[in-house]
Amino acid sequence: MFKATEFEFATLERTDSFDDYYRSDLTTLTRFLLHLGASVEDARDVAQEAMLAVLNKWRFVDEPQAYARAAAKTIFMRRIGKAKRDQEAAKRAWVPEQLRSPFVSFAAEVESVMQMLRTLPLEQREVMAWTLDGYTPSQIAKATNQKPATVRSHLRHARASLKSQLARNRNTAREEE
Amino acid sequence: MESNADITLDQLLQRASASLLTSLEAAVDVEQALAELHRQATERQADANEPGRASAR
Structure with missing residues (x-):
């Protein structure tokens, strides 16, 4: 099971198989975080953190997609906990308007579904x-x-x-x- | 058997989910993000090997 504080660097050498996995799952992992309620900025950052966790454990992870999602949820919850201590950050993390980031714009139907999920x-x-x-x-x-x-x-x-x-x-x- | 409401909901979720992914694929530079990930991993490894380095920054 993923532990947010775990960092084992024995497996950090670049591997082609990890790179292929990363390319195939980064955007879907980001979408997973948006469905979970993250802002676009948080989703990008947390997806990258979760991918680092996968890379750390690459040789031992049987199901990288599931491991990445479990790690992403843990990291996101830790971030929300931190944000709750900082009211401004909490607002930034939770209001749907944050989805209208300059980074990316979504169709009206997507906005509507995201609001329903939230x-x-x-x-x-x-x-x-x-x-x-x-x-x-x-x-x-x-x-x-x-x-x-x-x-x-x-x-x-x-x-x-x-x-x-x-x-x-x-x-x-x-x-x- | 699925009700009309179930079918409508599934269709809406599938459309929105696919559209969201398309928007992200257009916005995210995966190769750049991958290079950044490896840079971060190397940096953290260096910090772990040399604990004083992280606090000195």
């Missing part, structure tokens, strides 16, 4: 982030050290909440027409 409790948002990356509840349970039934329950509640938000949004749009 209304979910963290544990439900996390399960959605894994699910949107193609993981099954059993795989999520294994990667996050939870019971499969717990993951399924979070997923069921998250989907119910998202469906009711969607229905509300549609009703509001109809009323405005």
Whole structure:
């Protein structure tokens, strides 16, 4: 299991296989963090930190994608904890407007989905982030050290909440027409 | 069987997720980020090998 303070430098020599993995997963890992609720800037930084953690353990990691996501979540939570002690930083980390960073702009539909995801409790948002990356509840349970039934329950509640938000949004749009 | 609401939600999530990835792929210079990662790794390794170096900076 990933420990945020662990740094083992025995495996730091450049390896082509790590580089190939990095190229294939950096943007999807960044997207995972955005789904989790990170700002664009935090998602970029945390993805890079998580990739460093993968590189440190490269020879020992069987499933780098799952390891990177578990590491990214731990690093992100540590950052949120720090940000909570600094109100300004906390605001920066959580407001959806932060998504409109000059770094990248998103389609209106993306903004709308991100806002919907941000209304979910963290544990439900996390399960959605894994699910949107193609993981099954059993795989999520294994990667996050939870019971499969717990993951399924979070997923069921998250989907119910998202469906009711969607229905509300549609009703509001109809009323405005 | 999936309800219409489930299908609508899945389609929305898939579209938004794919669109988000496309935006990120256009914005992120992966090769530059990879080079930066290796630079950071080398720097941290040097700091770990020589603890006084990090605090001296």
